[in-house]
Amino acid sequence: MKQSELFTKTLREAPKDEESKNASLLIRGGFIYKVMAGAYAFLPLGLRVFRKLEEIIREEMTSIGAEEILMTSLQPKANWETTGRWLDFDALFKIKSQISEIDYALAPTHEEELTPIAKKHIVSYRDLPKAVFQIQNKFRDEKRAKAGLLRGREFFMKDLYSFHADAADLDRYYDKVSKTYMKIWKRVGLGKITYFTWASGGTFSKYSHEFQTLSESGEDTIYVCEKCRVAVNEEIIAEQRECPICGGREFSKKKSIEVGNIFKLGVKFSKPFELRYKDKSGREIEVQMGCYGIGLNRVMGTIADTSNDEKGLIWPEEVAPYKFHLLEFKKGSAAKIYKRMLEDGLEVLYDDRDVSPGEKLADADLIGIPYRLIVSEKTGKKIELKKRTDKKTTLVNYEYLRKI
């Protein structure tokens, strides 16, 4: 992509109406636009990061046998009344039609839509287990939305739902999803700072679990056990004051962001919607369900929050909008290399703009693409290469770029 043709420009100043570091950096780099508090549009560079996150998550979901679907945001009030959540779900957006008597929910989660769908297709023990997921926009009527991409009124979620014949099969799949989530954090560059965190139990078990990423902007707090490095949440500390794994009592307290969650729903939704299957003897049994979420906006915000310096963003390679940022200081001097890179299938943003070298260098640091390339009179036939994370530059041949 030629930067001269890019829809967006970078902004010199931090936006005044933005309190969060993640959104402030992403707005300055031209990745997102703040539509209002809690709602951000993805601009071309931001959408490229979003698509890479989406593809990594999709691959990992497919690898554990989940099939992709795409549900609606508009849902009938009746489904939410069936579960009692029309009144009980605090952040539910409710819509009254202006031209008919219909009331709708604007979905913050999809159990109320998916359980009736599953009822059409799950009939017998032969139809189990099943797992489906979607990557779709969600809505929450949040009172305050000040944390940028971390807490939105509209945001994208990957939501996975699983269906099982019994609790043991649900347990096995829950563990599989947990391991897959840890792979996802690693692939998006958050592996080293994300903890599988033990939390107080839900309805079905002594413990539940969260995925928490260390960040000073985090709204949560976790406690990392000094002895075995397992993380636990505040409730466990308050209740039992010891590590559920090693019994240790020394913890270091850290701020963190919840990047993913997993729940054993049991029969919470299959009961009201009467989602049952026939076992081998023909007996009708309620289906066991699990649900597993990852907020894509939140993951992007967490990466921005935790991977930056005073000059701007520092994208992990797997989710960077482009791998290379090619800068020229004399009009057209990098045009041939750009063309060759495109032919070789290398992902490159080419700064061919009529602006000063200083502005190009500052923008490259702000946008945060992993490898900066400079072609100038000084570099001759070579190319100056600098990693966004390094201070030093090296001169390399073109061939070297294909091996990085």
Place this chain on the structure above:
Amino acid sequence: MKQSELFTKTLREAPKDEESKNASLLIRGGFIYKVMAGAYAFLPLGLRVFRKLEEIIREEMTSIGAEEILMTSLQPKANWETTGRWLDFDALFKIKSQISEIDYALAPTHEEELTPIAKKHIVSYRDLPKAVFQIQNKFRDEKRAKAGLLRGREFFMKDLYSFHADAADLDRYYDKVSKTYMKIWKRVGLGKITYFTWASGGTFSKYSHEFQTLSESGEDTIYVCEKCRVAVNEEIIAEQRECPICGGREFSKKKSIEVGNIFKLGVKFSKPFELRYKDKSGREIEVQMGCYGIGLNRVMGTIADTSNDEKGLIWPEEVAPYKFHLLEFKKGSAAKIYKRMLEDGLEVLYDDRDVSPGEKLADADLIGIPYRLIVSEKTGKKIELKKRTDKKTTLVNYEYLRKI
């Protein structure tokens, strides 16, 4: 994909609460689920068709220099007041927050969000022309929604917006988009029955244009000139009774579905949002805009409506959920061929279920995958191949499949 593991089953009976032929066929085949009137979820097979449509449209948009973005559905009331459409847009869903004093629009179209975004990034004549598009869910408060995927309360749109320095440049881009749309209809299998249709003019020109696909389920009527085969809409017939191209007066009247629309917006939105650019002399001039839509649900519904027989759907190859449907009549007898097809990267749905040959054959016709393959005792080492559109079968070697 093994059909035994597929999330969905086919339905023998047409759903009772569905009046439209397109949705009825798609529900029976397990492509979609009716959440309520005007809102359908895409199930695995349906999502595969949706993704193919999406990818064709994305490729064609990129080919005319449009950059992809992704805007929000939740929009501030203030933006819609700026254009006067908070009160004037009939089908606008309005949301009142339950926990704050905020009012939102649930977007049926995105000029109110995009024009302010463009204002941040379009400043000078050097920033023009620009074009951006998204593929995103839209909402309309429709009084009646009985036409299945043809008229929804929630549906996916590709919406493209272009920005120009003057009307002549807008005209050129408008023509380019028109040609690209015709390519899209061809690629999705609607080329032969879709007409670039002349309609009565908007604010800026004597004529406007629509894209109309012939279908008995269509809610529109077009008139095809017998002399030059150009299509015109009802208004032109009422106003001038002659073909705007050849002056002919003999028309054949046909029912049709509007699958795409294109508009020259001029300064309709740049005026209220003060979207201006500085020309070479520093003078501030309002940006000329165009907008161009394609409804993806509607295109899928139109294909279902126009490409079927009494046995079920007939997918055009480019948008079929899979290219091959592999059937076995004895457990495991096609397992090796399936494995080989996967290794060769062929797209195949493998009916490995424990059901009768009759049920498999009926389901294959209902689902409508282009090439049906049968392995049985009769076929020996060969494979029986049948096109969904043909009656006759042929015996082929495996190698032949790779050449289709």
